[in-house]
Amino acid sequence: MNLLKINHLQKVFNENQPNQVEALKDISLNVEKGDFIAIMGESGAGKSTLLNIIATLEKATSGQIVLNGTDLMTLKEKKRAQFRREHLGFIFQQFNLLDTLTNKDNIFLPLVLSKVKYSEMEKRITPIAQQLGITKLLDRYPYEISGGQKQRIAVARALITNPELILADEPTGALDSSNSERLLRLFQTINQNGQTIMMVTHSALAASYSKKVIFIKDGIVFHELNHGQNSENQFLSQISQAALAIQEGDYNDLH
Numbered sequence: 001m002n003l004l005k006i007n008h009l010q011k012v013f014n015e016n017q018p019n020q021v022e023a024l025k026d027i028s029l030n031v032e033k034g035d036f037i038a039i040m041g042e043s044g045a046g047k048s049t050l051l052n053i054i055a056t057l058e059k060a061t062s063g064q065i066v067l068n069g070t071d072l073m074t075l076k077e078k079k080r081a082q083f084r085r086e087h088l089g090f091i092f093q094q095f096n097l098l099d100t101l102t103n104k105d106n107i108f109l110p111l112v113l114s115k116v117k118y119s120e121m122e123k124r125i126t127p128i129a130q131q132l133g134i135t136k137l138l139d140r141y142p143y144e145i146s147g148g149q150k151q152r153i154a155v156a157r158a159l160i161t162n163p164e165l166i167l168a169d170e171p172t173g174a175l176d177s178s179n180s181e182r183l184l185r186l187f188q189t190i191n192q193n194g195q196t197i198m199m200v201t202h203s204a205l206a207a208s209y210s211k212k213v214i215f216i217k218d219g220i221v222f223h224e225l226n227h228g229q230n231s232e233n234q235f236l237s238q239i240s241q242a243a244l245a246i247q248e249g250d251y252n253d254l255h
């Protein structure tokens, strides 16, 4: 089932000014429910711009973007925050937890903003905390736990609203290799349970945990790789080779 449809998306910053930048030229993309997509590309390729448009934090200049029937191009300013809270989950490189709230209250925050009853919040958090191994951390504060633990709290905060789509921007960027692996395995489990995930990453290793890798270059979808029947090692080697070929402008091996 199609979840997100992007057609000929273009984003121009500072239009008609001397410092005009065409961050996205022409992006078309279909995301199916249950996908786990990694978005790769060199610095400045347009990855964050694409993620921010899907997140309704930026508006595209032209094109079409529809998430589960909602046309994001016509979504009114006032409705955007609510839409974001109810339909999307976010995971960031720097966790973005509030140190003044306990971990549990950080996780509850999107539900508090949506005025969900406390009893419902408690009901929802129990299985999520168990799955993520954070039950014992809930009454502590973010400054009292490690980076890997903070990111699992952030995953719980993203999951608690049952979002249609999770958007993760460099989620392993601040983690060491063992915490990165643990997080990416969690992403796989969550994805196997039906959660759709889009993840921007610079890391070929992180991308190899996904089902599909999309390479963005110069504002277009330049190349795609599917995990398919490949082992994780085979997929990792394909991703690394493609990333290198794109970086070096050597496209003969790509198609």
Ligand SMILES: Nc1ncnc2c1ncn2[C@@H]1O[C@H](COP(=O)(O)OP(=O)(O)OP(=O)(O)O)[C@@H](O)[C@H]1O
Pocket (backbone or CB within 6 Å): 013, 014, 021, 022, 023, 041, 042, 043, 044, 045, 046, 047, 048, 049, 050
């Ligand atoms: N608010 C903005 N105003 C003007 N130009 C911008 C703005 N945001 C991004 N850009 C430009 O758009 C292009 C794409 O940027 P974007 O941040 O999407 O790239 P990226 O692929 O996420 O890069 P990185 O991997 O370094 O985060 C770049 O040339 C960037 O300088």
